[in-house]
Each structure stands twice: as C-alpha cells, then as structure tokens.
Amino acid sequence: MVNARPTVERRQLGLALKRLRERSELSQLAAGQHIGKDDSRISKIEDGLATPKAEDLVKLLELYGVVGNERETIVALGAVARKRQPARAYIDLLPDSFQRFGDLEAAASKIRSYEAGVVPGLLQSHGYIDALFASSDNVWWAPSEDRRRNMAEFRRRRQEVTWQAKEKELHFVIGEAALDEVNGSTEVMRGQLRHLLDLIDSKPNLMIQMLPKTVPNNPARGGGLTVFEFGISLPRIGFALVVTGPSTYVDDSEDTANMLRALYRLSELSLTPEETRAAITQKLETL
Numbered sequence: 001m002v003n004a005r006p007t008v009e010r011r012q013l014g015l016a017l018k019r020l021r022e023r024s025e026l027s028q029l030a031a032g033q034h035i036g037k038d039d040s041r042i043s044k045i046e047d048g049l050a051t052p053k054a055e056d057l058v059k060l061l062e063l064y065g066v067v068g069n070e071r072e073t074i075v076a077l078g079a080v081a082r083k084r085q086p087a088r089a090y091i092d093l094l095p096d097s098f099q100r101f102g103d104l105e106a107a108a109s110k111i112r113s114y115e116a117g118v119v120p121g122l123l124q125s126h127g128y129i130d131a132l133f134a135s136s137d138n139v140w141w142a143p144s145e146d147r148r149r150n151m152a153e154f155r156r157r158r159q160e161v162t163w164q165a166k167e168k169e170l171h172f173v174i175g176e177a178a179l180d181e182v183n184g185s186t187e188v189m190r191g192q193l194r195h196l197l198d199l200i201d202s203k204p205n206l207m208i209q210m211l212p213k214t215v216p217n218n219p220a221r222g223g224g225l226t227v228f229e230f231g232i233s234l235p236r237i238g239f240a241l242v243v244t245g246p247s248t249y250v251d252d253s254e255d256t257a258n259m260l261r262a263l264y265r266l267s268e269l270s271l272t273p274e275e276t277r278a279a280i281t282q283k284l285e286t287l
Contacts, residue, residue: 010048013081017074054075054082069096073094089249089252090249106158108168109167109168110228111226113171114175114226114266115175118178120174124155129152133148135184171267174211179192190287193287210275210279211266212271215269223240225263
C-alpha cells in the first residue's frame with residue numbers, strides 16, 4: 001500500500017532498510033525481484049512512501065542477512081509503521097534508537113539544532129566523545145568498556161557520513177554553558193574548542209552560533225531541539241532531546257513549524273557566526 005504521507009516510523013523503517021540493503025551491496029532491483037516487485041516499490045519503501053507487508057519485510061531481512069536482535073527490532077518497527085494512526089508525536093521505545101536517529105541525520109538535506117548544555121554530537125572531538133560516555137558509566141548503564149567503545153565508534157561514523165555530504169546544510173546553536181562546563185578535563189575542553197574552530201574554518205556548509213548565558217527570554221531553556229529537512233518532497237521531522245528516556249519525534253507540520261520558530265528565535269538571540277568564532281577563540285586562550 002502506498003501512503004500519501006510518510007510518518008516518522010515509515011521514514012525510520014525505510015532508511016533502516018536502505019542502510020541494510022547498501023550494507024549487503026545489493027541494488028533496489030535485486031531487492032524488488034526477491035519479493036516479486038519492481039525497484040520502484042523498493043524506492044517508495046525506502047523513502048517512507050510505502051510500508052512493506054510483514055511477509056515482504058521478512059523476505060528482505062533474509063536477503064540482507066539480518067538476524068538476531070537487529071532483525072527483531074526492524075520487524076517490530078515494521079509493525080508499528082503499519083498500525084500507527086495519525087498522531088502528534090511518536091515515542092521510539094525500540095532498541096537501537098540512536099541508529100535510527102543516525103539514519104535520519106544521514107538522509108537529511110538540512111539539519112537545524114540547538115543544544116543547551118552539551119556540544120552537539122556531530123561537532124564533538126574524539127576526546128570529548130570518550131569523556132562524555134565515560135561520565136555515564138555506572139550512572140545510565142553498568143560500567144562497560146565495550147559499550148563505551150561501540151557508542152563512541154558509532155558517533156564518529158555519524159560524523160564521517162555527515163561531513164562527506166558537502167551539500168548538507170548544518171546550523172547549530174550551542175548554549176554557552178556547553179563550552180564552559182568541563183567534560184573530562186581542561187585539556188579535553190581545549191581540544192574541543194580547537195575542534196570547533198577547525199570545523200568553522202573548514203566546513204562551508206556549517207554555521208555555528210553561541211547563545212550567551214546572559215541572554216534574556218530564551219524560549220528553550222535547558223532543552224534540545226533538532227529539525228531534519230529532506231527537501232520539498234518529504235515532510236520535516238522534529239526531535240526533542242532528553243538526557244535519558246525514550247526518543248520523541250514529531251512529524252505534524254504545525255509541531256515542526258513551532259520547533260523551527262524556536263530555532264530561528266534562538267539564532268536571533270545568539271552571537272553571529274563571526275562573533276561566535278571570536279568568543280570560542282577567547283575561551284580557548286583563557287582556559
């Protein structure tokens with residue numbers, strides 16, 4: 001069945017299937033032939049414009065060699081995508097939600113984001129990433145070197161994929177507290193500030209603005225917002241960041257428009273990109 005409008009779940013399912021197909025080095029034509037459909041059907045599924053039947057989804061996962069927990073998660077996501085009624089928000093309670101966030105991130109043509117107290121993942125230095133996950137050991141999960149390493153490697157892969165897509169437009173507003181509060185050590189923060197300056201100087205598709213702590217009337221205090229845009233053919237998807245708990249997405253046009261207004265307002269309250277670069281340089285010199 002072809003759906004008039006892709007929901008968050010359909011987009012997540014489609015992008016996950018695209019990633020798995022490409023990982024298997026198979027074409028859309030080969031995937032379509034395996035389930036008795038043409039490649040245009042696979043294209044619609046991967047764009048979130050169609051939801052595969054349960055039996056077709058199982059056949060695709062078999063073709064892609066997907067087994068174990070990964071297979072169970074994709075099958076569960078398929079069931080959610082087929083059943084969901086129109087709603088204002090989608091709470092992603094399935095395992096590997098960070099991977100589905102990464103899929104949306106990789107597919108988006110434009111990403112606008114605000115983080116109040118942490119440097120956004122795509123802008124984090126390697127040292128900052130390691131220190132951030134180390135600080136969560138024995139708090140949000142039991143101490144696990146393997147888990148920390150896997151999460152850090154995944155975040156670095158996300159960065160590599162993003163920076164390879166030179167046409168992707170990226171706009172980040174970062175709360176000043178994220179640049180002042182020490183994550184790991186002073187040396188880690190110095191490396192993070194240098195990394196931000198390197199990104200500003202080397203990535204023409206990137207805009208970074210700092211929101212000073214002294215700015216009044218911040219409409220998103222303590223929060224985090226991200227809006228993914230996919231060109232004119234697909235609707236925006238919004239993401240609300242929490243420290244822990246389920247991932248919350250919205251795809252209702254009114255809700256994503258509200259999030260964009262908040263992001264535009266935060267940009268207006270922030271330093272200009274040039275002022276931001278100067279502020280980061282000063283923080284580095286005095287740290």
